[in-house]
Amino acid sequence: xxxxxxxxxxxxxxxxxxxxxxxxxxxxxxxxxxxxxxxxxxxxxxxxxxxxxxxxxxxxxxxxxxxxxxxxxxxxxxxxxxxxxxxxxxxxxxxxxxxxxxxxxxxxxxxxxxxxxxxxxxxxxxxxxxxxxxxxxxxxxxxxxxxxxxxxxxxxxxxxxxxxxxxxxxxxxxxxxxxxxxxxxxxxxxxxxxxxxxxxxxxxxxxxxxxxxxxxxxxxxxxxxxxxxxxxxxxxxxxxxxxxxxxxxxxxxxxxxxxxxxxxxxxxxxxxxxxxxxxxxxxxxxxxxxxxxxxxxxxxxxxxxxxxxxxxxxxxxxxxxxxxxxxxxxxxxxxxxxxxxxxxxxxxxxxxxxxxxxxxxxxxxxxxxxxxxxxxxxxxxxxxxxxxxxxxxxxxxxxxxxxxxxxxxxxxxxxxxxxxxxxxxxxxxxxxxxxxxxxxxxxxxxxxxxxxxxxxxxxxxxxxxxxxxxxxxxxxxxxxxxxx
Amino acid sequence: xxxxxxxxxxxxxxxxxxxxxxxxxxxxxxxxxxxxxxxxxxxxxxxxxxxxxxxxxxxxxxxxxxxxxxxxxxxxxxxxxxxxxxxxxxxxxxxxxxxxxxxxxxxxxxxxxxxxxxxxxxxxxxxxxxxxxxxxxxxxxxxxxxxxxxxxxxxxxxxxxxxxxxxxxxxxxxxx
Numbered sequence: 001x002x003x004x005x006x007x008x009x010x011x012x013x014x015x016x017x018x019x020x021x022x023x024x025x026x027x028x029x030x031x032x033x034x035x036x037x038x039x040x041x042x043x044x045x046x047x048x049x050x051x052x053x054x055x056x057x058x059x060x061x062x063x064x065x066x067x068x069x070x071x072x073x074x075x076x077x078x079x080x081x082x083x084x085x086x087x088x089x090x091x092x093x094x095x096x097x098x099x100x101x102x103x104x105x106x107x108x109x110x111x112x113x114x115x116x117x118x119x120x121x122x123x124x125x126x127x128x129x130x131x132x133x134x135x136x137x138x139x140x141x142x143x144x145x146x147x148x149x150x151x152x153x154x155x156x157x158x159x160x161x162x163x164x165x166x167x168x169x170x171x172x173x174x175x176x177x178x179x180x181x182x183x184x185x186x187x188x189x190x191x192x193x194x195x196x197x198x199x200x201x202x203x204x205x206x207x208x209x210x211x212x213x214x215x216x217x218x219x220x221x222x223x224x225x226x227x228x229x230x231x232x233x234x235x236x237x238x239x240x241x242x243x244x245x246x247x248x249x250x251x252x253x254x255x256x257x258x259x260x261x262x263x264x265x266x267x268x269x270x271x272x273x274x275x276x277x278x279x280x281x282x283x284x285x286x287x288x289x290x291x292x293x294x295x296x297x298x299x300x301x302x303x304x305x306x307x308x309x310x311x312x313x314x315x316x317x318x319x320x321x322x323x324x325x326x327x328x329x330x331x332x333x334x335x336x337x338x339x340x341x342x343x344x345x346x347x348x349x350x351x352x353x354x355x356x357x358x359x360x361x362x363x364x365x366x367x368x369x370x371x372x373x374x375x376x377x378x379x380x381x382x383x384x385x386x387x388x389x390x391x392x393x394x395x396x397x398x399x400x401x402x403x404x405x406x407x408x409x410x411x412x413x414x415x416x417x418x419x420x421x422x423x424x425x426x427x428x429x430x431x432x433x434x435x436x437x438x439x440x441x442x443x444x445x446x447x448x449x450x451x452x453x454x455x456x457x458x459x460x461x462x463x464x465x466x467x468x469x470x471x472x473x474x475x476x477x478x479x480x481x482x483x484x
Numbered sequence: 485x486x487x488x489x490x491x492x493x494x495x496x497x498x499x500x501x502x503x504x505x506x507x508x509x510x511x512x513x514x515x516x517x518x519x520x521x522x523x524x525x526x527x528x529x530x531x532x533x534x535x536x537x538x539x540x541x542x543x544x545x546x547x548x549x550x551x552x553x554x555x556x557x558x559x560x561x562x563x564x565x566x567x568x569x570x571x572x573x574x575x576x577x578x579x580x581x582x583x584x585x586x587x588x589x590x591x592x593x594x595x596x597x598x599x600x601x602x603x604x605x606x607x608x609x610x611x612x613x614x615x616x617x618x619x620x621x622x623x624x625x626x627x628x629x630x631x632x633x634x635x636x637x638x639x640x641x642x643x644x645x646x647x648x649x650x651x652x653x654x655x656x657x658x659x660x
Contacts, residue, residue: 083567458602
């Protein structure tokens with residue numbers, strides 16, 4: 001291609017761009033998105049927010065894809081997930097990405113919040129950014145809890161059962177809350193429908209709304225920048241340096257997720273069996289609560305169930321309103337940093353302790369190992385389709401007890417409905433009187449105006465050649481036809 | 485228009501920087517890997533060739549089929565349907581004339597509506613195609629006569645291989 005041609009082509013692209021821009025304002029929108037000022041310049045430590053948005057996009061894409069096959073019914077959920085995991089091309093990767101991106105979202109969200117906390121970035125009129133962020137963490141936990149049940153395997157069923165019981169322990173509102181959550185007293189197919197709808201409609205919509213507010217407030221306040229003032233004067237635009245760092249971080253996360261999805265496929269155990277003595281263990285993010293429950297007998301269990309979560313989230317909600325000091329340097333905010341460290345190390349420590357106690361327990365250890373082995377065996381077994389539709393060959397109509405039909409029937413009806421009403425090419429008449437709108441009166445009316453009853457061709461509209469007496473004989477005979 | 489260009493000049497230049505290209509490549513790469521796999525995942529099973537020839541299905545005892553009289557039977561058909569094997573009923577017509585046995589599917593070769601039988605002929609009420617008892621089209625818009633199904637008699641029982649045929653073309657071609 002010579003240069004004039006290239007020029008022509010590029011001027012056409014420019015013309016198209018202008019055409020679009022006049023109608024959409026895309027240039028201004030892109031500039032505003034890419035030219036966001038970053039005080040103190042681009043940094044690797046600022047990638048976590050973008051990574052969270054990326055992880056959410058991965059969750060949405062893989063989640064929507066899985067609903068092409070997933071069935072939220074206790075009868076079919078497990079088989080449909082096994083089909084996704086074992087039989088659909090790319091299923092192991094898509095479900096694996098969804099599984100690991102879910103955990104990654106929780107981890108990165110905690111890192112993101114911890115960093116904002118450490119750098120004091122919730123200060124200086126940024127309270128609402130912090131608040132929407134905290135609410136989003138709760139939503140992400142809701143995603144994890146509702147998503148965990150959907151495969152309807154042993155771990156999902158028994159894990160959620162305990163989770164629901166915990167929710168039911170809360171004084172006053174607990175039992176009602178549990179009922180609303182489960183759709184009744186027990187974990188049934190209705191529970192699965194509720195969890196599914198919450199997981200794929202309510203929570204995503206809430207998260208999108210909160211995320212929009214979060215970003216809106218963030219853009220209005222502008223990034224907080226470093227906690228010290230050393231290079232406060234230096235301002236870089238989001239594009240290209242921070243955009244580059246964000247992309248590299250996303251790529252790194254994406255590669256790790258793909259590696260995990262193949263290396264250690266998302267778990268799927270045997271189908272939920274409520275009669276089994278399955279030893280329930282929560283997913284890792286509920287492990288700290290699980291471990292704490294061991295130390296609080298009876299009424300005191302309310303401390304880990306309600307007290308600690310209420311304290312943690314309550315503190316988070318009021319934090320930007322009680323901490324009004326301008327100081328952002330974490331080295332000068334010993335109390336706050338101490339609380340954060342206690343929280344993080346405490347949670348990690350409790351998870352470690354729970355795992356350690358389980359693996360060293362004389363009964364639970366082997367039992368959990370055996371359950372894990374069963375889950376692996378199921379995962380590695382070839383996919384078995386489930387028989388659905390429930391049709392078995394219909395037994396031929398029993399006409400042994402049918403009395404001889406009147407002559408008018410034989411000449412006018414038998415050719416289609418069969419000489420004994422068994423139905424040769426048109427519907428059978430056995431048991432017809434038990435059906436709605438088929439009283440003696442109705443049947444007589446049908447013989448005079450079949451269309452009025454919605455009967456279509458080849459049923460004749462009416463039978464003008466039959467006398468009223470003959471019609472009555474036919475109907476009386478029809479009323480003797482029993483279904484069984 | 486030129487005013488717009490001038491206002492954007494510095495940022496356009498910056499955008500073409502090396503880092504910008506790398507970022508774009510990363511975004512394109514992630515989108516491609518994710519997109520290809522989402523495509524495989526959502527379309528793969530739909531585009532996969534269906535498995536083998538259809539099974540033989542029992543359609544009752546031969547002795548129960550009246551001679552010279554068209555009858556309708558429902559037979560049980562199992563279909564591969566993703567995670568399930570979908571077992572459902574399908575309508576067929578059987579006509580026995582002495583030793584001649586003809587089995588028709590009730591699916592119209594035009595657009596797949598269900599054909600009904602009257603005492604003398606077949607009718608597809610969707611678009612008014614009519615067929616005689618041998619399945620030959622009498623009138624209407626169907627591209628061919630009614631489709632017959634393979635059948636055999638084993639130990640006095642009629643067995644039918646239920647298949648679907650391409651619609652809207654003059655030739656009878658099995659789907660899948």
